[in-house]
Amino acid sequence: MYTICNMNAEIICIGTELLLGHVVNTNASFIAEKLAGSGIDHYFQATVGDNPKRLADTIRAALTRSDVVITTGGLGPTVDDITTRIIADVVNKKQALIPEGAKWLRNPYGTAPGLIIEHKSKIIIALPGPPREMQPMVMDYVIPYLRKKVGAAGIIKSRSIRLIGLAEASVDEKVKDLLNLSGAVRVGIYAKQGEVELKVMAKAKDERSANAEIARIEKVIRKRLGRYIYGVDRETLADNVAGMLIKGRKTIAVAESCTGGLIANMITDVPGASKTFIEGIVSYSNKSKFMGLGVKQETLKKYGAVSPQVAGEMAGGIHKRAGADIGLGITGIAGPTGATKAKPVGLVYIALSLSFPSPRKRGKRESTKTIVRQFNFLGSRVEIKHQAAQAALDLLRWELL
Amino acid sequence: MYTICNMNAEIICIGTELLLGHVVNTNASFIAEKLAGSGIDHYFQATVGDNPKRLADTIRAALTRSDVVITTGGLGPTVDDITTRIIADVVNKKQALIPEGAKWLRNPYGTAPGLIIEHKSKIIIALPGPPREMQPMVMDYVIPYLRKKVGAAGIIKSRSIRLIGLAEASVDEKVKDLLNLSGAVRVGIYAKQGEVELKVMAKAKDERSANAEIARIEKVIRKRLGRYIYGVDRETLADNVAGMLIKGRKTIAVAESCTGGLIANMITDVPGASKTFIEGIVSYSNKSKFMGLGVKQETLKKYGAVSPQVAGEMAGGIHKRAGADIGLGITGIAGPTGATKAKPVGLVYIALSLSFPSPRKRGKRESTKTIVRQFNFLGSRVEIKHQAAQAALDLLRWELL
Numbered sequence: 001m002y003t004i005c006n007m008n009a010e011i012i013c014i015g016t017e018l019l020l021g022h023v024v025n026t027n028a029s030f031i032a033e034k035l036a037g038s039g040i041d042h043y044f045q046a047t048v049g050d051n052p053k054r055l056a057d058t059i060r061a062a063l064t065r066s067d068v069v070i071t072t073g074g075l076g077p078t079v080d081d082i083t084t085r086i087i088a089d090v091v092n093k094k095q096a097l098i099p100e101g102a103k104w105l106r107n108p109y110g111t112a113p114g115l116i117i118e119h120k121s122k123i124i125i126a127l128p129g130p131p132r133e134m135q136p137m138v139m140d141y142v143i144p145y146l147r148k149k150v151g152a153a154g155i156i157k158s159r160s161i162r163l164i165g166l167a168e169a170s171v172d173e174k175v176k177d178l179l180n181l182s183g184a185v186r187v188g189i190y191a192k193q194g195e196v197e198l199k200v201m202a203k204a205k206d207e208r209s210a211n212a213e214i215a216r217i218e219k220v221i222r223k224r225l226g227r228y229i230y231g232v233d234r235e236t237l238a239d240n241v242a243g244m245l246i247k248g249r250k251t252i253a254v255a256e257s258c259t260g261g262l263i264a265n266m267i268t269d270v271p272g273a274s275k276t277f278i279e280g281i282v283s284y285s286n287k288s289k290f291m292g293l294g295v296k297q298e299t300l301k302k303y304g305a306v307s308p309q310v311a312g313e314m315a316g317g318i319h320k321r322a323g324a325d326i327g328l329g330i331t332g333i334a335g336p337t338g339a340t341k342a343k344p345v346g347l348v349y350i351a352l353s354l355s356f357p358s359p360r361k362r363g364k365r366e367s368t369k370t371i372v373r374q375f376n377f378l379g380s381r382v383e384i385k386h387q388a389a390q391a392a393l394d395l396l397r398w399e400l401l
Numbered sequence: 402m403y404t405i406c407n408m409n410a411e412i413i414c415i416g417t418e419l420l421l422g423h424v425v426n427t428n429a430s431f432i433a434e435k436l437a438g439s440g441i442d443h444y445f446q447a448t449v450g451d452n453p454k455r456l457a458d459t460i461r462a463a464l465t466r467s468d469v470v471i472t473t474g475g476l477g478p479t480v481d482d483i484t485t486r487i488i489a490d491v492v493n494k495k496q497a498l499i500p501e502g503a504k505w506l507r508n509p510y511g512t513a514p515g516l517i518i519e520h521k522s523k524i525i526i527a528l529p530g531p532p533r534e535m536q537p538m539v540m541d542y543v544i545p546y547l548r549k550k551v552g553a554a555g556i557i558k559s560r561s562i563r564l565i566g567l568a569e570a571s572v573d574e575k576v577k578d579l580l581n582l583s584g585a586v587r588v589g590i591y592a593k594q595g596e597v598e599l600k601v602m603a604k605a606k607d608e609r610s611a612n613a614e615i616a617r618i619e620k621v622i623r624k625r626l627g628r629y630i631y632g633v634d635r636e637t638l639a640d641n642v643a644g645m646l647i648k649g650r651k652t653i654a655v656a657e658s659c660t661g662g663l664i665a666n667m668i669t670d671v672p673g674a675s676k677t678f679i680e681g682i683v684s685y686s687n688k689s690k691f692m693g694l695g696v697k698q699e700t701l702k703k704y705g706a707v708s709p710q711v712a713g714e715m716a717g718g719i720h721k722r723a724g725a726d727i728g729l730g731i732t733g734i735a736g737p738t739g740a741t742k743a744k745p746v747g748l749v750y751i752a753l754s755l756s757f758p759s760p761r762k763r764g765k766r767e768s769t770k771t772i773v774r775q776f777n778f779l780g781s782r783v784e785i786k787h788q789a790a791q792a793a794l795d796l797l798r799w800e801l802l
Contacts, residue, residue: 017589019443020559021434022600026425028448033422042420043455047429047446054444061462158421188418199423254683260669261662264683268661269783271737279689282655282665282681284674288723292680292693322689336672382670 010066014074039155073129075112157210158201163228238266245276253279253322255314258332262389279322293317308372311349319353327353346377409442411467415475417450440556474530476513558611559602564629639667646677654723656715659733663790680723694718709773712750720754728754747778
């Protein structure tokens, strides 16, 4: 046993399906993230098919520049065990089916075991290709094994801070100094469909120091961007909103037209949603709007189904019908058809109807407030549905704050 | 201008975020798929960070084994234009900011243009990293340019045949001979969450011959697996079912408990869904089940909310309420809480209530049929919701066939 300081690992993904573009390579990002979290340097990834010569060349090249070479794929009977055979070739320099000094790694979710080979101050780790087999093996065997090897060389931790309601350029401007940090703590910015993620990464000698560094930067970010932040790491906007509703013991019901059930689906994805979510109605016809939600026929006739008036009556209707604390109504044009000159694809109205307990008689709902907002989204039908649902949850979030 | 036969391309993705595992590399699979579709061989992908020496070494190594080297990322002002600078270095062998003989590629969706450099019988193409900028440039410039270079060397086409309701092993057994083909036509099998995909790939001299080869194999697959096939390529199960409903001029309404709006959301993702989808109710409380759907209180009391009886009454209730041709009811335990010994997480009941026009008086709905099925799914809350929604759509599909 030996210990490598500043260990340097390389990932080789093996599979013709990757070269044909049939599969997106999630193995590389999964292993990369775990290596980064363990303070193991990682500068290179390669993807190759099942051609023996190219695979052997790739492994040989990797061994010249990296301490650890991790392969995924090409194991098991269906692919003729090419990886094991080639590693044996590269390592032993003689014909053998299994590399000398190899240790098997148990694969609880599949038939092909993994391999660890320690070979002249280098380590080769061969893992199966299917993510559901590879991922537990990385977590259970590979990372603990490499952490032991790397000793106390330090770790990298990261935390994602998630924002909604501000454009990437505005966020960028407010944290420009942080984005230019170049020391042991760095901040990256990523944007997707109206949301922005700030990723804080800290390299430190141990987890406690890394956490302290991240907390210091997070405090600065929160001071500057405060209420635009809805969550951290894997938390979704629905997690955040449902969490606030449950904590505040408030119930909600939603009446959806253009989002077609997506808002209900997002809220009910959150474990424990049944504590706050009472009812949802997906109202795709005028009949359903007036029969199910009590939207007035004259309102539908006068203003049309996509109007602030109908959104407001939908919110009020579901509010009353479900006996919830909050009613949410949404109507719009998701496209690609249904638009007119005055009402283009992407036009969406979102309304909230809220009850307030009377200040004198506690518990009795006496007053009701209705808010209606107009939005104009761009994109495909599915993208407009997604943006509209997120905007509705964000409107709700601001009301709950 | 020169033409390369049997052109061989390599992809280099540049970005520290890829090495930290913050981002899944979808660029490599996107470009790989387009290369395969154009008959351009592709044996190697590499991912590197923004270290100048490692990037230069990687590009040099790529040029020794490939005719075309395509890079993504590392372009534009924010990253100090490292890619352009390094390519200039590698190509010109003298200090320069822009490689000699470079042609700029317009980037309609961003600020950093791409580059094409023809250098001693080799081609280097540098593209920006963000997928929404890179993808149109590949489709509009890179692929037409390479197709011209490759001349009449042939193309690869593929077609995905999508199945539901059969386990991977059963599909495998029925098409084992096809999975072992090794000529110009090949078939691959991929499985995910209860669904199976058979991918047929054909290499031929032109598109027509490739299509003919694919059609020949597809015919064999359809003969053996017939009704388990719900779609091809990017078609979803909801596309298939909504398409059948629209074509058959049938309307549908859904009453969801455990799926929480997901079925409504899937159906309303399909453009034109408003022609068939009338109403959805997400019934998360007993109150909503008997007030909104007319489920009897004694049924709820006697059998519980998760029971075949309640599923049946939900389907019947929404069927009648919405005045649709078909009512779908679903109730179950998505978890992680709410399970009992008799009713474990993953237990789901799905019911359909169907109207038939009376054979004598056409158009009058006289008879109604109700079907109820029990399922037991495994997985997380979100996975159980997904599997339950797909099973409901599949049940509907079999009814419509």
